[in-house]
Amino acid sequence: MDVPRRLAVGGPRAALGYAVAVAGTALITAPLLAIRGNVNKTTVVLAYLLVVTAAAAAGGLGPGITAAALGFLAFDLLFLQPYHHIIVDDPQDYLSLAVYLLVAVVVSLLVATSERRRAQAERRERETRMLFDLSTSLVAHGSLEDTLRGVVRTVRSLFDLAGCAIVLPSGDGLRLAAVDGEVPGDLDDRFVGVRDGQASIQLRGPAGADLEPGGALTVPMRSGASVVGALVVVAGGPDSSGFGEAERRVLATFANQAALAVERGQQEEQRNRALALQETDRLRTALLNSVSHDLRTPLASIKASASSLLDREVRWSDAERDEFLVTINTEVDRLTRLVHNLLDMSRIEAGALDPHLVESSVAEVVGPVVRRARAASRQRVDVDVPDELAPVLVDPVRLDQVLTNLLDNARGYAGTGPVEVVARQAGDTVELRVVDHGPGIPVPERERVFGQFYRLKGGGRRPEGTGMGLAICRGIVQAHGGTLRVETTPGGGATFVLSLPVSPRPAPAPDHEVARP
Amino acid sequence: MTRVLVVDDEPPIVRAVAANLRVRGFEVLTASTGEAALAAVETHQPDCVVLDLGLPGIDGLEVLRRLRTWTQVPVVVLTAVDSERDKVTALDLGADDYVTKPFGVAELMARIRVALRHARAAGADRPRVITAADVTIDLDAKLVTRDGTAVRLTPTEYRLLETLATNAGRLCTHRFLLERVWGPGYGDESQYLRVYMANLRKKLDDPAAPQLLLTEPGMGYRFVVPEPDTAPTEA
Secondary structure, X not given: OOHHHHHOOOHHHHHHHHHHHHHHHHHHHHHHHHOHHHOOHHHHHHHHHHHHHHHHHHHOHHHHHHHHHHHHHHHHHHHOOOOOOOOOXXXXXXHHHHHHHHHHHHHHHHHHHHHHHHHHHHHHHHHHHHHHHHHHHHHOOOOHHHHHHHXXXXXXXXXXXXXXXXXXXXXXXXXXXEEEEOOOOOHHHHEEEEOOOOOOEEEOOOOOOOOOOOOEEEEEEEEOOEEEEEEEEXXXXXXXXXXXXXXXXXXXXXXXHHHHHHHHHHHHHHHHHHHHHHHHHHHHHHHHHHHHHHHHHHHHHHHHHHHHHHOOOOOOOXXXXXXXXXXXXXXXXXXXXXHHHHHHHHHHHOOOOOOOOEEEOHHHHHHHHHHHHHHHOOOOEEEEOOOOOOOEEEOHHHHHHHHHHHHHHHHHHHOOOXXXXXXXXXXXXXXXXXXXXXXXXXXXXXXXXXXXXOOOOOOOOOOOOOOOHHXXXXXXXXXXXXXXXXXXXXXXXXXXXXXXXXXXXXXXOOOOOOOOO | XXXXXXXXXXXXXXXXXXXXXXXXXXXXXXXXXXXXXXXXXXXXXOOEEEEEOOOOOOOHHHHHHHHOOOOOXXXXXXXXXXXXXXXXXXHHOOOOEEEEEOOOHHHHHHHHHHHHHHHHHHHOOOOOEEEEOOEEEEOOOOEEEEOOEEOOOOHHHHHXXXXXXXXXXOEEEHHHHHHHHOOEOEOOOHHHHHHHHHHHHHHHOOOOOOOOEEEEOOOEEEEXXXXXXXXXXXX
């Protein structure tokens, strides 16, 4: 604020100053007048200077000058001969008047200036304190959203606002990143919009004059040349401190600091995104290595066997020839299984599994799977599927695939022990359990077994599977709206729990027997 | 009888390779893990090892590293197509050759024969005169002739040729050649090799279609002595 304007303050302080000037002059004049004959001129001048000092201190330069003028008139009219006339008899008195006026004006100036300096210092201190509080709100929080929430809260309480918000560009539009209190609903109209996705927004219209209560002010958040967002402040009730030049300056400074915080947060987000991408890349590479190894191994066996058979230099015995052919046959099957699994996996990942859902009874699906398992080996398979289970909505072919896979796994890990298939109603779902009493799965591995290309370590058993079986099972079950998890079998071993939603359609009412008459 | 150890964790491959070796008159040992392979080499002292690099447990490279601390038994490694770096590492570690999976059995057999021959040549008194097609290298006289005419070589060119020729049939990696010819501390300057190999080919070979000095892209060079009894194209 400019010095001349500040020296001639308006408002309540100036009024007080003028009151001091008028009342002080009157108060001093009355007793002096009573003893006019016995008081000397120096005493009178000093007394009026006292009033000038008080008025200037209370109200600045204007009241000081006013007090000086009043004092001049009172001194001239009431205490210098001839009384009640501007002119004076004694030429020396002109000098006294001139000196008085000069001293009075100088005193007014000095007092007003020092008063102004004091007020400035006070204001600066207040600004500094505010900025400090605001800056603290910038560093004290974790994520960008938290930081911005802290910022709007601090701004609102410091400026005694009705509301405060931060608006950031988002995609093609704007988003309210943080709000505290009430903000106008027409925020979108206040911004021209985002400029070519450069994380920069332009403000519409000037940042208005002193705010009326309920009026909103948008403060740009600048970082370098670009505006990364805006701070929207809504003035509070009539008692709020209002928005003077000083407050506005603090807000502008602070908005720019907040801009830096926003940029920092955005950089952090970018870094995190990059890290996540890196991790995805790493996983993808591991997956690719695994797939290429799994594809190449049977190919190598087939190539070695076939090229042996084709070698004209060698005479193979029938037994040797058969072994090569068996190898080729087995490895082609393995390759086929792997390709099938890979196709299933990519269907699941693309969300293109599209199960053909039919209302089916669990027993109908479990039956053939168990029959095949019993036919394949002499391992015991116990089945406990009650008749009264509600029907489920499934693709029977896919559910068969899942159960076959789970049962094969269970038989593989159960050793010579029996495996069980148990179904139970559990509220709106039917839970199917495939239970083995093998070594079980350690708790930390519980989720990982459902990952792609996971194979349980140890056991000395050469993994025959593709490492995709359980991932595919879970994918299929999830496509049915169900879940697949693994638990510990009481007494040891693994239990795979397949939970399927019950068909929403009510089962047909059982035929009522017609009452016989 | 020549004894060959076949190390791979895939039984069908071991079976196929073993059958082919047996039918050609080799005695065959097999191992499916790195540990078993190390033990078998120690106990049975095979004449050649066929080693898969992708073994469970101790991997093939580590097996090779440990073998090379005490034996120079020829090793032919089996690798995947896309693990170029493993191939070079294996050769730098002292593998004699490599075959990429999936491989034709005939190719593997040829590589095993070359490795065995090279090992025998290294064990016996080395021939001091090497003849390959129309080129003759007299190692004692440091004299190289082509069609009976002396060929002038710079000292570096001669050392490079000598290194390749004394390892005839074997794939010499860039690092191996640089360390032998330029000295330890060299190893990454494969552009030197390109320049000198080009010069050698101009003087001794057909630069457009090399017969003696073959390039193994990205890995190294091989000096081939064409022989009537084995097909040279295999090398």
